Amino acid sequence: MNRLDDLKHRRELLYTGGGLPAVKNQHLKGKKTARERLSLLFDDGAYSETGSYVTHRSTDFNMQEKHIPGDGVVCCFGKVHGRNVAAYAQDFTVMGGSMGEEQANKICRLIQTAMDAGMPVVGMNDSGGARIQEGVNALTGYGKIFSMHTKASGVIPQISAILGPCAGGAVYSPALTDFVFVVDNVSRMFITGPDVVRAVTGETVSADDLGGAYVHSTVSGNAHFRDQTEEACIARIRQLLNYLPPHYKLRAPWMETGGKTKLRTTLNRILPDGAGKTYDMHTVIREIVDRGETLESMVEYAPNILTIFAHAGGMPVGVIANQPSVQAGCLDADASDKAARFIRTCDAFGLPLITLVDVPGFLPGKQQEHAGIIRHGAKMLFAYSEATVPKVTVIIRKAYGGAYLAMCCKALGADAVFAWPSAEIAVMGDDGAAKILARNVTNPEEIKQWKESYRETFLNPYRAAERGQVDDVIQPAETRARVLEMLELLRLKPNASVDKKHGNIPL
Numbered sequence: 001m002n003r004l005d006d007l008k009h010r011r012e013l014l015y016t017g018g019g020l021p022a023v024k025n026q027h028l029k030g031k032k033t034a035r036e037r038l039s040l041l042f043d044d045g046a047y048s049e050t051g052s053y054v055t056h057r058s059t060d061f062n063m064q065e066k067h068i069p070g071d072g073v074v075c076c077f078g079k080v081h082g083r084n085v086a087a088y089a090q091d092f093t094v095m096g097g098s099m100g101e102e103q104a105n106k107i108c109r110l111i112q113t114a115m116d117a118g119m120p121v122v123g124m125n126d127s128g129g130a131r132i133q134e135g136v137n138a139l140t141g142y143g144k145i146f147s148m149h150t151k152a153s154g155v156i157p158q159i160s161a162i163l164g165p166c167a168g169g170a171v172y173s174p175a176l177t178d179f180v181f182v183v184d185n186v187s188r189m190f191i192t193g194p195d196v197v198r199a200v201t202g203e204t205v206s207a208d209d210l211g212g213a214y215v216h217s218t219v220s221g222n223a224h225f226r227d228q229t230e231e232a233c234i235a236r237i238r239q240l241l242n243y244l245p246p247h248y249k250l251r252a253p254w255m256e257t258g259g260k261t262k263l264r265t266t267l268n269r270i271l272p273d274g275a276g277k278t279y280d281m282h283t284v285i286r287e288i289v290d291r292g293e294t295l296e297s298m299v300e301y302a303p304n305i306l307t308i309f310a311h312a313g314g315m316p317v318g319v320i321a322n323q324p325s326v327q328a329g330c331l332d333a334d335a336s337d338k339a340a341r342f343i344r345t346c347d348a349f350g351l352p353l354i355t356l357v358d359v360p361g362f363l364p365g366k367q368q369e370h371a372g373i374i375r376h377g378a379k380m381l382f383a384y385s386e387a388t389v390p391k392v393t394v395i396i397r398k399a400y401g402g403a404y405l406a407m408c409c410k411a412l413g414a415d416a417v418f419a420w421p422s423a424e425i426a427v428m429g430d431d432g433a434a435k436i437l438a439r440n441v442t443n444p445e446e447i448k449q450w451k452e453s454y455r456e457t458f459l460n461p462y463r464a465a466e467r468g469q470v471d472d473v474i475q476p477a478e479t480r481a482r483v484l485e486m487l488e489l490l491r492l493k494p495n496a497s498v499d500k501k502h503g504n505i506p507l
Contacts, residue, residue, distance in 0.1 A: 014052050014069045018093030026093050031164060031186060032230050034074045034089035034097075037124050040234040041087055047078030050113075051106045058100070061133045068095050071102040072127070075110045077119075080241050083253070086114040089124035092164055096128030099170065104141025108148045111158075118247035120157040122237060125174055126164030142169045149176035154348040157244045159237055162187035162213075162223075163230060175222065178345055179240065179297070182213035182223040183233045189216060221301040221334060239295055243309040243316040245349050252316040252351060257290040264288070267476035271397065271422055278325045281306060284356060284396065285319055288312070288480045294319070297342060302334035307342035312354065313484040315491075318346035321356035322407065324397075331403050332363040333376040340379035340505075347387035352487055355393040355414070359403040360429065378506040380406045385413055386505075388497055390490035392416045392483050395423040395461065395470070410469045415493070416486040418479070419461035419470045426458040 001009070017023060017033060026033055032040075039045035054071050056063060072094040077086050088107050090097035107123070114121045130138040152158055153176065160174030161181040166189040174180045174189070182189070190211030197203055197210065209215065216223035225240075227233040245252040264287040272279055286292035289310035296308045304326040308319040320339050322329030331339075346353055362368070362377055384391070384406070393414045399407065404425060408414045419425070457463070464470040474482055 022093035042078035098131035305335035343383035423461035
């Protein structure tokens, strides 16, 4: 066999992964192989592998007799929408995709190269966990990956897809990245599996109920996007990359758009009659962003706050908005966490923030107080205050008390605050205010007068505008034009960060 034939033969062995029976078994589970997944990610299915010949060097438990192609992971570079992206996919057909020392080294080298070259990293997790035959070397490998994710955090976008089991220490790799994608009936992510839970606690639970895609999308908040198939998941990863820059020093890709100054008269009719009636904030957002197109993160978790990627005047932006149709748009502990994380992610990668406000307050009650709403709410205050990207706030209707502050008011650093004529900016609503202002009054008519006086004085946008806390009271139809105007003016806003090591966010 000549050298070229030898190279061809070696490549064929590598590309079959764990062998045809293992590949068939992967398909029978409804899962794709590592290379099939990577082909879906990259333009025209084309990518260049790196480190393909790397293998383990362990000799314990007769490991020297085992051939582990690529040490159970495929690392590569390719293009998504014509832009460079690095990716790795654990190969479950090769020893269950188990994490060994050399697999970890390959992943770390890939992330380091991505940082050096300025490109996002996509990781596809499908692994049985640490390779027990390598003992502490396998655990050290995880530690190296965790350290590398932390080093890369805020430098390049890091995206994880859970496309199989992800248990034990392995779960902290995706948890350290910017976005986590899961797939129904495929993704399972937990610290300890059902068998260990049953042995330790006596609790019987299925793998899906413990750590399936639905659980992490709705209950734990560990997942940002949930899809029904691997194809849909990877297509959505490609979509997300359209909103993110390759590196924190570079701009996110712009998209051509038109109609920057066109009035959206639909917005003049969008609010229902009566302050207590609800509506869907999505209808407002679609009228403000380009072509009404959005990509919503964490749709099913804390739906009382919306965190959405969109384009505004061609510019990728992050939109944070209260959702009046869920818990009246109140902020609670989970919503505060969700929003704070999204704000910091957008700020890290230079995406301007558009905040739409209709919030009656922080959700009251014993459960929320005991859940630490003070600490969680403070995360939003910290995130907005620290963010240096352009920040434009529009107050739609209610903006009461501490929740008004938490939704990026002028005092927290909003560059521009607009209010609709329907805006009510005050410490609290008229019912609560009347109970305090007229607490010693027993005459119902007199109480009514106090209430009406309070409403007339404070439950409007004009007192805040007089004090400079609102830059302009606008027609709803003007909202898109005024927001785009401010984003254009603020496009070159400098990063005015304070000289310090880092702040201490209330985690």
